[in-house]
Amino acid sequence: MKANPQFYDYWPYENRPKIQWPNGAKLAFWVAPNIEFYELNPPVNPQRAAWPQPYPAIQGYGIRDYGNRVGHMRQMQLLDKYGIRGSISLSTALCEHHPEIIEMCKERQWEFFSHGIYNTRYTYGMSEQQEREMIKDSMATIYQHTGQHCAGYLAPALSHSEHTLDLFAEVGTELFGRDSGRWQGKESAGIYTCDLFHDDQPTPIHTRSNKRFVSVPYSLEMNDTIAYVVNKVEPRRYGEMLKHNFDRLYQEGNESGTVMCIPTHNYQVSCPHRLKAFEEALDYITSHPDVWVTTGREIAEYYLEHCYDAALGSIKQSQQAVSPGSL
Template sequence: MREGESDPGLYDYVPYRGRTPFAWPGGKKVAVWVSPNLEFYELDPPANPHRKSWAKPHPDVVGYSHRDHANRVSHWRMADVMTKHGFPGSVSLSVALCQHHPRVVEDASQRGWEFFSHGIYNTRYSYGMDEAQERAIIEDSIRTVRDATGQTIKGWLAPALTHTPRTLDLIAEYGLTYTCDLYHDDQPMPVNTTSGRLISMPYSLEVNDHYGFFVYNMSPREYADTLIRQYERLAAEPSGTVMCIPLHSYLIGQPHRIGPFEEVLRHIAADDRAWITRSGDIADHWIANVGDAA
């Protein structure tokens, strides 16, 4: 390393070409997991000096009520389509939803969905937290999800994608096995932590519906075509890959968007190269069968 350069050392450099090939269970080529973000947004959250919660001055009734469509209407529309085509959810959960809207969490649990933590609220950020505060968030997440669903969370996606320098070390210390906060690979990879064993679970910004509709300004059919092209390329790769479809039901569950999205699920479900599964199952299989070689 040249003087003055800095590598945070989060993970080792392993070039894609030259890796030992592997396949998913049943010889499948691509592990496909759908990640509904079941979130809770506060209309007037505590202020964080590093980031505003809402774009408009308080009260941002438009932004708040748009997102509230998720837990009132569009969760059910999205979830029914997923269940119809055999796609379990791996839920990026604002754990406060367990208290605010327990019927949404109960519905996801009854469908056999997995839960991992997306922080307490999606309007409270990790920026500026000290270690005690961050530990409290992790402990709250583990306890709340266990009390509400009986599940012990395995994964983490930082609230609103906000972090501290210690986040990955802490979640590994608490026994979580995967993080969705690294976007550097199309396969799971080991993460360097001070304790525990943590891997990166391929999540996605590129095919996240938030980016598709808010950043790239895609139409519903353009977004659906993007998902199919993403799937087809990953399924054609020489070794096992991971495709995550991150969703926000207040976006994908709108009446004018759900039809093209259902076409995507139908396309993938009909292709025998896909292992349609949950993120925790991907992590468990990779750690048990591939991790040491990686």
């Protein structure tokens, strides 16, 4: 049994090559709305129950349906106000169930990346082939309904296997070609993960295919569901947390570019009593100079083109100096 996942190398935060974001920005800022579809009565997964209540789980289903009926419009209007294009962590079944939401996001040139098919069907217990087919289905569905080559992946309900990153990288190449990267003249596919939560800068990730692949920071600590449901913070406190998180990363961006992500859910942050604190945080962040308001795809593509090779060289030097092994 492995002592650690071995997806990436140990690489201390200090003494890394300097990241210079476009136009000299100190910080790359992106918002990742999780736009999800939950089934009222999904297939049973013996390793994880979809709902804490017996069937029918009306309460859990209802608030999530509220997100797609009401909350989505509130958040979309707010992101429009501050010139933010969402990077959607998409349950791709939404393309069939709520195509009107997909159309609104397409009109705004939002990014669509894969969050599986349903957020009530997990990777747990799947064979490698079953997971491959699920990933392939989700990426093909995004392309069919949006025309986008899916660049990023967040496992459904954060259910991750030891093969997930390898499979996503491989399926991107299988569906869209070996040269599916904008830095090589085409739109990129299967190039980044949000599943690792281990850094405040992008980092190179190992894949068995040796594809150029990165982790783009996606913060669980700033995730509205973690804040409201797990840590049970108040809306005002959540807004303060977002500002404090930004302040620190913006300060460190004086030395080398950092990344801040706010992962949201339309049934959490878009509830009426919570929206004001979120808006105040967005106003605060976007009012600062030297902030690159962008998407997950654009961060990954820029890093792969401008920073990836220097990072690999730095990692090699770090390993030669301390040889602590891989993580």
